[in-house]
Each structure stands twice: as C-alpha cells, then as structure tokens.
Amino acid sequence: MMVSTKGRYALTVMVDLARNGGDGFVSLSDIAEREKLSMKYLESIIAILNKGGMLTSLRGKNGGYKLARRPDEYTIDEILILTEGTLAPVNCIMQEGVQCDKAATCSTLPLWAGLDKAIENYLSAITLEDIIQGNRKKMLGDYCESCDPAE
C-alpha cells in the first residue's frame, strides 16, 4: 500500500476545506464530524498540512483552518508527498543522493524509476479543484464510463 490513511485523510480534509471553507475558518471538529473521522487523529494529520504551508490557521474560539491558496493551485502530488513523506513505489527510489549500491548494474531499476514517474505524472496533473468539480474524465481517463466522449 503506497498511500496510508494519513495521506488519504489529508486529502479528504483538503477537499472538505475547499468545499466548506469559503472565506472563513473551519474548525476541525466540523470536518471530523462531516467526514466521520476521528478528530484526534485528524489533529495530527492537519498539523502536517499546516506546518507544510498548505493551510492557514487561527487559534481560539471561532478559530479553525482554511486553504492557503485556491483549490486549483494544489496538485494531489504535493499534498500526498507532504503527508506521506514519499510516494516512491519501492525503497530503491528514495532520495536524490543515496542509492542502492547495485544501482549502476541493476536491470530492474529503470522499471522502478519508470513506475515512479508514471505515478508522479498522474498525480501532478490533478488538482484539488478537479476533485471538487468531480472531473472524472481527468481522473479516470480512458476508463471513465460516465464521461462525455466530446471532451
């Protein structure tokens, strides 16, 4: 499993904020209730989003969170990488510098690199806005059965 509940719930929170945010701040308890998720757990997840600059927050009564940018300015890629740490499908493909010592001669490495690219490709082409618009064509591509054939 590449994306854990951490990344999934983070995305859910972002979508919820995009939908229910508007100008004001949305409290975490509201989000947790709407999405039927543990507020305590969401706390730890939203902290990552907040520290990563994805949100702005306000403490105290009537406080809460709101998106730092417009929904179309977030790619799914960056949300998931921030919360999951990496989206690499294998350990071979982690950070820039350090590589497996067999990397130079490894015949399967190009496969993993290609898979990594395919995933990044897909997830960086979709934005929060696409999700709240329900842009199934963009998300499901050729596999979308309920998409208008004309674009």
Place this chain on the structure above:
Amino acid sequence: MMVSTKGRYALTVMVDLARNGGDGFVSLSDIAEREKLSMKYLESIIAILNKGGMLTSLRGKNGGYKLARRPDEYTIDEILILTEGTLAPVNCIMQEGVQCDKAATCSTLPLWAGLDKAIENYLSAITLEDIIQGNRKKMLGDYCESCDPAE
C-alpha cells in the same frame, strides 16, 4: 511503499532465471549467490512464484527452477500481483466486491481508481523480456535520456 522486497526480489529472481536459465534448471543457491540475496528468504519467495505457476521446479540433486514460459510472456504486473497480493495504492481499491461504505458518495475514490489504473497500465505493458533487453525507452518513456530519439 507499494512494492516490498518480496515483490522486488521475486522480479529479480525471474530476471535471473530468464538470463541464466536456458533449458536447464537453476538452483536457488546459484541465484542467491549471483544476486547477493539471502537464500533462505528467497526460498519463501520463490515458493510463491512456483505455486503460482510461474515456474517449473525439479527436486533433488541437480534440481532447481526454470521459467514456465518465454520471458516475453510474463508481464511485470502479474509477477508483482502474485507476490504482493495486490498493487492497489490504497485500501479503498481492494477486491472486486467489498468497498468502503462511503464509496457511493466519496469524491476522492475516482482519483484512487485512476491512480490504480495508471499503475496497472504501466506495469502490464512491460514484460520480463523488456527488462532483460534493457528496453529503457519502454520503461522510462519520455524521461529516458539515453534512448534513441528514432523509435
């Protein structure tokens, strides 16, 4: 991480067999030595490949394993699904029947479904033969720097 050492080593074993197999049987100790992997661990991995019909085996002295088909008849997809159980990037996208109870209204589900398809698409288009041929163009696509621009 979507693919663990189990899937990675399984692929390594398959590639090794494709390269060093020929007609005869190759012993696991040979493979482990060549690939510098724990033979005991490989034992449990190759058992999955064997039971899954990917290999034929011969017990006793001079025994070993060999591929059940030609290298171009194995997709990477099927090797990894057999050994990993699933390649689904999230828990939401597991088996056919059972789904999350929020599936009907979940706005992020199409994203996960699309990601799943993108992964399957990539991995089912590549065969063992592509790997042993070092077909970087196919594996790395547009990101391949050392690929011939003409085809």
Place this chain on the structure above:
DNA sequence: CATATTCCTACTAAAAGAGTAGGATTTGTC
C-alpha cells in the same frame, strides 16, 4: 472568566516487513 479552539508531547496496540531456523523429502551419483 468560561468556552472553544489550535497546538504539542507522549503513549499504545496491531499489523506488516524482512528475514532466520530447523528439518523433512526427493533425486542423482558413487
């Protein structure tokens, strides 16, 4: 000052990941 909120640290239980250990069984060779 009471209350609703974010913020912060620490803890825990279960599952998955990455092997190890030991031996039973089979088969070819001397």
Place this chain on the structure above:
DNA sequence: GACAAATCCTACTCTTTTAGTAGGAATATG
C-alpha cells in the same frame, strides 16, 4: 545403499510502520 544436493514445509523472531488514543498547554472570543 549411502551420501550429497537440492526443493519443500512449518514455525518463529525482531523491527518498523500504521492507526490511532490520551492529556493537557496556549490562545482567542464573548
């Protein structure tokens, strides 16, 4: 028939990750 080399099989262990929970401090509003 004994031996050696191999697959086959069951069980165990240690570590890391996952998925939370618990409790309280800091802050802002009415």
